[in-house]
Amino acid sequence: MKKVVFVGSLLSVLLATVAYTYDIRHPNLRDAYGAAEQGIKHIHEAQQANKGVEFGGHAEKALDLLKQAQTELVEGDKYNDAHHR
Numbered sequence: 903m904k905k906v907v908f909v910g911s912l913l914s915v916l917l918a919t920v921a922y923t924y925d926i927r928h929p930n931l932r933d934a935y936g937a938a939e940q941g942i943k944h945i946h947e948a949q950q951a952n953k954g955v956e957f958g959g960h961a962e963k964a965l966d967l968l969k970q971a972q973t974e975l976v977e978g979d980k981y982n983d984a985h986h987r
Contacts, residue, residue, distance in 0.1 A: 924976050924979075924980070926975065926976060926979045927979060927982075927983060928978075928979050928982055931975045931978060931979045931982075932979075934971075934975055935972050935975045935976070938968045938969075938971050938972045938975070939972070941964075941968050942965055942968050942969070945961050945964055945965055945968075946965075948961065949961055
């Protein structure tokens with residue numbers, strides 16, 4: 903299970919890195935991306951405040967899903983740009 907979580911986390915970081923290189927143009931998608939970023943920040947802060955207790959793995963799963971959501975927002979914006987110009 904730990905290997906799956908590690909690989910998933912590694913993939914999420916890679917996808918998030920790709921997302922950071924793209925400037926989202928649609929204002930609503932940009933706001934949603936920022937909200938997901940705030941969620942990621944709050945989860946990290948909760949983990950630090952909890953002195954390393956990982957919330958039964960649920961915090962890591964939430965982080966992965968938020969990063970996946972950011973990737974989908976970028977892809978949605980790219981699709982929008984390609985089909986509405």
